[in-house]
Amino acid sequence: MTSESLDEIKKIIVSELPKDANVSKVEYEGPAVVAYTKNPQIITEHGDTVRKLAKDLRKRIIIRSDKSVLVDPEKTIDKVHEIVPEGAEITDIYFDTVTREVVITAKKPGLVIGKYGATSRNIVKNTGWAPKILRTPPISSEIIGKVRHVLKNNTKERKKLLLNLGQKIHQMGKHPNDWARVTSMGGFKEVGRSSMLLQTPNSRVLLDCGVNVAASDNKNAFPYLNVPEFSIEDLDAVIISHAHLDHCGFVPYLYHYGYDGPIYCTTPTRDLMTLLQLDHIDIAQREDNPLPFNRKHVQQAIKNTITLDYGEVTDISPDIRLTLHNAGHILGSAMSHMHIGDGVHNLVYTGDFKYERSRLLEPATTRFPRSETVIMESTYGGREDVQPSRNSAEKEMMKTIYKTLKRGGKVLVPVFAVGRAQELMVVLEEYMRHGMIDEVPIYIDGMIWEATAIHTARPEYLSKDLRDQIFHMGRNPFISDMFKKVQNHDQRKDIVESPEPAIILSTSGMLTGGNSVEYFKWLCEDEKNTLIFVGYQSEGSLGRRVQKGWKEIPLEDDGKKKVFNIKMQIKTINGFSGHSNRRQLMDYVKRLNPRPDLILTCHGDPYKAVDLASSVHRSYKIDTKTPTNLDSVRIQ
Known part of the structure; x- marks a missing residue:
């Protein structure tokens, strides 16, 4: 245009x-x-x-x-307090002079909105300012505070970004939309560093930009940004499917590299992504293995992020329209539906997804307006990847915990801070509240507490059952007194040395760093204790070695190498994963509506990616491909 x-x-x-x-x-x-x-x-x-x-x-x-026509800010604050019922418990009010919004943070945002939006409309009529209503997290969130601070103090910079972006998006495409292709830059026939480039004659869009945290060297840790197809100057947009580091961990580098364009994702993904990226930087510095970006690049990413709700349609380039849909993997995880050209082609990138209702989230979306090509994960795509039901997994876990507590041991669960940790918190709270396992302290360590705070701030993204429990029954499992926040090294030492049984949820989930490794070293040589794996253990990680049954493991301890003799019980419980198992992956393809013409598999070990693709082709007569990193596939 x-x-x-x-x-x-x-x-x-x-x-x-x-x-x-x-x-x-x-x-x-x-x-x-x-x-x-x-x-x-x-x-x-x-x-x-x-x-x-x-x-x-x-x-x-x-x-x-x-x-x-805007009323003076001080008078507007008085007017807001006059219009909004005291029961809303407003905790903060500030103004975005660029967007003409009065940002109101409240413990009960529904009362600021009012019945059918009456209260918020009243604010507009009386002040001219449009209310933007945010929830005060029941658990104080440092990250949400930081994100809101960055946005509050950079409104003019964001306005400039949006104005420039508007000119780019609304211009006419220079070339006919007669082709589209995808280049695999990471996460194909492997798990980790997911990234791919979507190209059309008029657009360049990056889908995910992750790292492989378990990689032994930088060559295998980061995406192939040096492919000839990729040029940072020509990049129109970045879409992030969800906040796990293998999908978003390398995003700050794009800003170090010279990118100044937008990132599209859901609001929870923005907040959780910020949390995980900052923690990644801190861990790398502590381990004297600095990353090629720093905290200021994370801040730049926050400023450039445009958040979308599920189902919200938006143009992101002259010829691509994006809609995000629930992926059921972690809070805010999204499938990206891209409408290319004027309906010329439609691409769905699933990211990681779970096609099963969990305690935390609704199952992944299967209905799209159109979907000629689907790029889907294959983490558990092998024919042997049959996992028990969520109900069976819960019972197996509680049985294991019950036995460990009865013999006076401690249960260590290395867990991903985002998703699995909150799923387990909901399960443990229910079983303990009903007296089905002994009431012992449940210690929450690492980033889990902060990630949980972000979950409490975004309940609209949780499952219907959990929302009903929080809003209608007045019972929020995340703020139960059963959970104890671990603050420092001395407290960890006290927990380990205490003769009392306990449950410990700690990051990292693959024992690749973080406090879970410290707990492991302290607890592993006592046969009363149990370690429970509930998530994927990447090849090369300490978690995979322990899972395989290694009995002697050399680890750094107080600056020296020490061989630890593993005597604690090691248990792997499948069924809690945020990924779909083989049956769910096949069922998902079966229920896709409309049925695609082509499916590409990614995010899986080579055998699993190929096995899933060949099975889909045999069962549903859909063309499939299993690209390798650095391949380019024409999809239109």
Whole structure:
């Protein structure tokens, strides 16, 4: 589109809105068209007209108050407190002068919104400011505070990003949309460093940019950003499927490398991604193995992130429209549906997904408007990857914990901070509350506490059952007194040396670093104790060696090498994984609607990726491919 088309859009908006709308300006802001009005009532009273405009123009339309009609911020704060019931328990109010929003943080955001949005509409009418309503986390979250601080203090920089982005997105494509291809830059026929480049004649979009935390050298740790197809200057957008480091851990490097464009993901993914990236940097520095980026690059990523809700459609380049859908893997995990050209081709990238309802999340989405090509994970795609049901896994875990506690031992569960930890917390809280296992302290160590705080701030992304429990029954399992936050080394030592039985959930999940390794060294030589693996153990990790049954393991201890004799019980319990097992993967393809023409498998060991692809082809007569890293596959 040209600047003239923006004039045409303004004429259409002015003609459709009431005569007293008094539209002062219309501009592109990222994927949206923003119209400024000198009559704030237009914002609240003509939602149907705005929705019709958006449908007709096929663009997101935002109506904002002109600067001239905004009430003074101090008077607005008084007005907000006058309009919003005290029961909402407002904890913070600040202003975004660029977006004309008053940002209201409250313990009960529903009361700020009001019945059918009446309270928030009242704020607009009386102040001109549009309320942006945020939840005060029941558990204080340092990361959410940091993210909000960065956004609050960089509104003008974000506005500049969106204006520049708007010009790029809304220009006409220079070339016909007669092809599309995907280049595999990491995570193909392997697990870790997931990354791929989607190219069309007019766009370059990076899907995930992860690291392999278990890699023995940098050559295998990071994506192949040096492929000839990839140019940081030509990159239009980055889409992050979810917050695990093997999908987002190398994103800050893009900003070190010179990228200044947007990242698209859900709000929980942005917050959890920030948490994990900062922790990754800290661990690397402690281990004297610094990463090729630092905290300022993480901050730049926050500033450049555009968050989307599930089902929200947005243009991200001249010829690609993105919609995120629930993936059921971890909080905020998303499948990316990309509408390429004017319906020329549709690509779905699943990221990691779980096609089963869990205590934490709803199952992955299977319905899309169209999906000619699907790129799907194959972590457990081998024919032998049959896992027990979630119910069976829970019973097996509780049986193991019961036996360990009865003999006076301690249970160590090395667990990923995001997803599995919260799933286990919900299970343990229920079993202990009902007296099905002894009530002992459940110690939460590493990033798990902060990740859990982020979960409590985003309950709308949790499963329906869990939301009902939190909102309607008034029982939030995450804030139970059973859980004890571990703060320092001395407290860890006290936990280990105490004769009392206990359960310890600690990162990292593969024993590749973090406090779980320290607990392991302290506990592994006592046969009363038990270590339970509940997640994938990557080849090369300490967790995989322990899982394989190694009885003598040399590890660093107080600056010296020491051989640890493994006497504790080692138990692997499948069924808690956030990945789909073989049956669920096959069932997912069967239920995809519409059925794709081509499926590419990724994120799995070579045998599993190939086995899943060949089985899908045999069973459903769908063309399949299993690319290797550095392959380019034409999908259109």
